[in-house]
Amino acid sequence: MSTVLSRRDLDFLLFDWLGADDLVERARYAEHSHETFEAVLDLAETIATERFAPINRTLDLHEPIVGPDGKVVLPDGLAEALAVYRDSGMPSAVFPEELGGMQLPYLVAQGAFVFFQAASAAAASYPFLSAGNANLLVAHGSPEQIDRYARPVIEGRWFGTMCLSEPHAGSSLGDITTRAVRQEDGTYRLFGTKMWISGGDHELTENIVHLVLAKVEGAPPGVKGISLFIVPKFVVEDDGSIGERNDVALVGLNHKMGWRGTTNTLLNFGEGFATPGGARGAIGHLVGEEGQGLAQMFHMMNEARIDVGLGAVALGYTGYLHALQYAKERTQGRLAGQKDPSLPMVPIVEHADVRRMLLAQKSYVEGGLGLVLYCSRLVDEQETAPDEATRARAHRLLEVLTPIAKSWPSQWCLAANDLAIQVHGGSGYTRDYPVEQFYRDNRLNPIHEGTHGIQSLDLLGRKVVLDGGAWFAELVSTMRDTVERAAQRQELAQFAAEVGARVDRLVEVTRTLWADGDPAVALANSAVYLEATGHVVIAWVWLEQLLAVGDRTGEFFDGKRAAARYFRVFELPKVDAQFDLLASLDRTVLEVDPAVL
């Protein structure tokens, strides 16, 4: 049994449930077939298992350091693993053939990428960020920019970053102060400091393409003044060759609780930025038009948020598989009622509470994986569905689901990692077993790419109200459709009714929250709203999975039923208290005076 990921489950979700094979009927994917999809998954599983998983602990133990020459030193094995990844063609998975890409559906590419995230979150983050970077340039860059900066990233020769946050501005991007000064040759010079830049400096690739948010001098305050710039670590000459070093300096490395194999940096753009008159500044190239930076970045951010959800699932999933293996091998104690101490000890999976912890993990990680892959299919739908109505519908649904796909796995697959430690007992708390690292690595996910709180404001403050609630209505009708279909099957009728009742409640509570239109009151408990909605959505995903299971029996399908039952019985009822709280328009957090805290 693989402890990285369950290929069986992945195949079920991709092909049995989400109909990945149907996509080959679309012109964009006509060159593909079930066999090519499986071949990509095979390749990903092999490389992840053989190259990424073995170095995961090494990356944790040997954090990047800055060598005496000022260069970042990374532990052995990482460059080699990433070279194998590059040579496999994986970096080009979703890109079009004319850019040298595999032109895979996003759904299948995600199914492949999750292996890498499960095998080593830190190693996978270099290609993860690079793909988002290239994707953004392909969407918004000029043909010349795509050729010069995106192609090498798609080929896996260079890596890319996203430079958004600054030391004083993380969630509040409108307050960034990095300045861009227009030059006569059409380029810009950037001056400022960027914080939390993953992959911000290293020697893994010969160049790094930074995508940097900055404000052109004279731009309006707030988010409207933000523009997006390409700032390569080394200037790229007209023939694509590497030129001189750009004015981007590594100030320091951040030291995190987990995710230690990813260099995370503080970067200065324009070394002398305090006295810009005397400094050269970092040469930057505007992407699109001035003032469009945040909108462009959100094109990347939306997919990045789904990918964060996928990464959270991946860590939860591999943790679950490790805990399951341990529970079947480790013996301890006897069953309740077995009083004879001379009987042999039983594998701990025989203890009810251990099974509870395993079922909980299974319900979280398989539910979470289902949601994220469902969203990935929506990305394909919004881009390649044959008719405009379907594309528009997919877009609305995806927008509403994105904050949930990011936050739910970040919360509950971290909870799965917590349970994986608990199943291991004292061993799980040591660095001799991998589950403690998964737990530390996964703790990042509720923070980056928009915190849990930010996601909750995005859902309740934006997505739910946009377009007169039409986006939210799309989610509701989609869930109700599933409930109706499930209600037709006797063995699913009860679960369907329970999900249906919570969907009704969600609609009602959402209306109550916005009844008087006061955002302070509506949003006071937005995190509770996000969490309750997330649980309803995952229950719906489980109902969908059971519909895909149908009448089939056997260990795999019975396992789906068991995990769904766990979620139905142990998890879904939690939302009732949350909805009650929300419906009461409770003002506890709104009214508390910070002075009394």
Added chain:
Amino acid sequence: MSTVLSRRDLDFLLFDWLGADDLVERARYAEHSHETFEAVLDLAETIATERFAPINRTLDLHEPIVGPDGKVVLPDGLAEALAVYRDSGMPSAVFPEELGGMQLPYLVAQGAFVFFQAASAAAASYPFLSAGNANLLVAHGSPEQIDRYARPVIEGRWFGTMCLSEPHAGSSLGDITTRAVRQEDGTYRLFGTKMWISGGDHELTENIVHLVLAKVEGAPPGVKGISLFIVPKFVVEDDGSIGERNDVALVGLNHKMGWRGTTNTLLNFGEGFATPGGARGAIGHLVGEEGQGLAQMFHMMNEARIDVGLGAVALGYTGYLHALQYAKERTQGRLAGQKDPSLPMVPIVEHADVRRMLLAQKSYVEGGLGLVLYCSRLVDEQETAPDEATRARAHRLLEVLTPIAKSWPSQWCLAANDLAIQVHGGSGYTRDYPVEQFYRDNRLNPIHEGTHGIQSLDLLGRKVVLDGGAWFAELVSTMRDTVERAAQRQELAQFAAEVGARVDRLVEVTRTLWADGDPAVALANSAVYLEATGHVVIAWVWLEQLLAVGDRTGEFFDGKRAAARYFRVFELPKVDAQFDLLASLDRTVLEVDPAVL
């Protein structure tokens, strides 16, 4: 504002609520006064803040290593901090005057010790384990054993350990295989391997007193065959001087996710234990009679479990104070509705979701501290209450509350640490801020001294049914008494009614669970029972605290009201779904076939 602990809150709980001053009326504490109690708390706060807190990160960064001479090397500062602790007399806090002790009430000693646990969990664990060790010997050792082995520990000159687990037997102590061979001189020779021994080897003190569970040859199988032995690292001569090295060998150090400053060891007793005929064996001295080992150890274990709860609270509490300070200093974004980007950013405590996270932490840590200190007062009651009925009542109540006092803070004050990280955002995930260490350190608490699952079996499988349910009835009547008193106060009537309803439900559900007497069914969801009961108990603790607040106003008392309100509105309703699940006698975890996981 101290970020270690709130002295104001501690004084409120000890003196306003739990009436610590009343204890001086008892003969045992007649030498004490409010002033001596306060002096001890002052001393603890000062030493913890000035000596323990500053080395906490150092202990995390520089784990113990085994030097070339085979000796354990600990980071600078630890020995010095512990020497100051020793010289303060703290190790003797609860011990009687005739043993050189301060003869403090347990309640006050706990109030002092929590400062050390909050300042450095790892550093505090050396005296923590030593106090439990000496306490056990004072209770069960012979006068000669007390003089020879407990006195030096009480004086802080030696440290002590508890050697229970073995590599193959952690929770299942009946399965230990360490053997004790009777010698003609009345001593024993021990052969075996002990795992997870905190403080198992170091050079901090000139000797270490190990208390070791082992089975005398010919003893019955299971827990009845367990005896307890004193096994000093160095043999102690008749005059109390240090003799030759005993046959106890350090095999290796465990490397944990947190709590890194505490040496955690694998020890061999009798180096040649594989061929006992040729090995000397470790010289051990039987405590009490053969076969009493587990009962004796539980004397220590019960208090150790309360102390684990206290340690979990301490980490949650200091994390909360750090998060609060950060939230008041860090600025980010603007309030909902403030659209003008040129306005200055606000401290993040102004954001509703940040206040929610702070209130949650406050409700967990102040509720948890209340529970653990209440239990500490019960320890005093069961030992020194003037009449036998009160002592017996305290004993019953303490027994029922112990698994909750251990597990609830281990779960929810860890959750507080999780929220403390979240309040800090990306900074909280770095080792530049202390909250990530608190989170890692606290993750141990649901595991050691009996896992969460073990506590749930202890509560539902033992404590609730013992003596025909009389112990449990004690808790119920105590909570109902509080509800009745609170119902008399208009501002508390609603909360009282809500707690009262949950107490009723707890009684009813407990009856349902045991209705047909099948332990497999009753205990299938014991962890859910533990968690639901824990939340009801903490709600009751909050009601008690509000009664102690009375009509008083001002920031501190209004803060109590706000935290209690949070717990009432956001937390207590969670138990309804848990009770519903329990009442349904759900068989999901009971029935799932491990093969389908």
